[in-house]
Amino acid sequence: MADxxxxxxxxxxxxxxxxxxxxxxxxxxxxxxxxxxxxxPTMRVLDFGCGTGLLSLGWADRIGSLTGADTSTGMxxxxxAKVRQHDIDxxxxxLIGDATGLxxxxxxxxxxxxxxxHIADVPALLHxxxxxxxxxxxxxxxxxxPDEGLFHSDNTGVCHFGFAREQMRxxxxxxxxxxxxxxxxxxxxxxxxxxxxxxxxxLVVAEKPASK
Ligand SMILES: C[S@@+](CC[C@H](N)C(=O)[O-])C[C@H]1O[C@@H](n2cnc3c(N)ncnc32)[C@H](O)[C@@H]1O
Numbered sequence: 001m002a003d004x005x006x007x008x009x010x011x012x013x014x015x016x017x018x019x020x021x022x023x024x025x026x027x028x029x030x031x032x033x034x035x036x037x038x039x040x041p042t043m044r045v046l047d048f049g050c051g052t053g054l055l056s057l058g059w060a061d062r063i064g065s066l067t068g069a070d071t072s073t074g075m076x077x078x079x080x081a082k083v084r085q086h087d088i089d090x091x092x093x094x095l096i097g098d099a100t101g102l103x104x105x106x107x108x109x110x111x112x113x114x115x116x117x118h119i120a121d122v123p124a125l126l127h128x129x130x131x132x133x134x135x136x137x138x139x140x141x142x143x144x145x146p147d148e149g150l151f152h153s154d155n156t157g158v159c160h161f162g163f164a165r166e167q168m169r170x171x172x173x174x175x176x177x178x179x180x181x182x183x184x185x186x187x188x189x190x191x192x193x194x195x196x197x198x199x200x201x202x203l204v205v206a207e208k209p210a211s212k
Contacts, residue, residue, distance in 0.1 A: 007157030009071070009072035009075055025188070028186035028201070030059075032142070033142075033205075036183075037109060037205060040108075043063040045063050047067070048129065051075045051078075053079040053083075055113045056111055057088070060090055060091050066092075067091075067094055068094070069093070106134035106137070107132055107134065110133060110137070112139075114143055116160070145163070145200045147199055165182050168182070177208060182204040185201050
């Protein structure tokens with residue numbers, strides 16, 4: 001299979017937070033996650049595909065540590081600028097490169113917002129996330145419900161036109177997760193090439209069993 005052309009997230013990083021729609025999505029997803037997963041002062045959190053930290057940086061004073069992992073140096077640079085600006089002392093970044101995978105962990109919670117559709121092999125990623133979680137740890141992943149390729153005006157770097165929740169549930173079970181629950185985390189209207197459409201984002205929360 002030919003590689004999907006990559007989107008230039010380094011360039012996008014410079015103006016990422018200036019988009020109100022993105023701010024709303026991240027805020028909605030954050031609200032949905034914290035309604036289902038209690039943040040605790042010792043919790044070790046990994047934000048996979050963290051971007052500029054819109055989802056998780058605001059949690060820093062409620063958790064033990066935060067690792068923002070991303071393939072874009074530009075995104076991580078914006079993340080680190082906020083860390084310095086707000087004197088956050090428990091957040092670090094990890095650059096995922098061709099030769100470097102996920103940070104080793106262990107983590108108590110792995111979150112992700114709008115990154116899965118950029119990952120070609122999501123089942124393989126779910127196995128990797130399972131491996132870096134501590135026993136009893138949880139994941140909380142948010143992305144698009146099936147969108148027919150209409151959500152993005154340019155689908156460069158998009159490997160999946162959203163995900164069917166049943167498919168995601170199946171992949172999570174195959175990766176060893178239990179207690180799988182999903183909900184609708186956010187909804188928005190967008191102008192598309194075929195007119196205005198409503199898009200929804202799912203959040204799925206699942207657990208790595210303590211005994212495995
Ligand atoms: C749509 S953005 C979402 C950023 C952030 N989570 C947010 O909600 O604002 C997708 C992010 O995934 C990152 N990304 C793309 N491919 C990735 C990969 N294979 N592994 C980790 N991060 C990746 C991009 O650099 C970008 O920061």
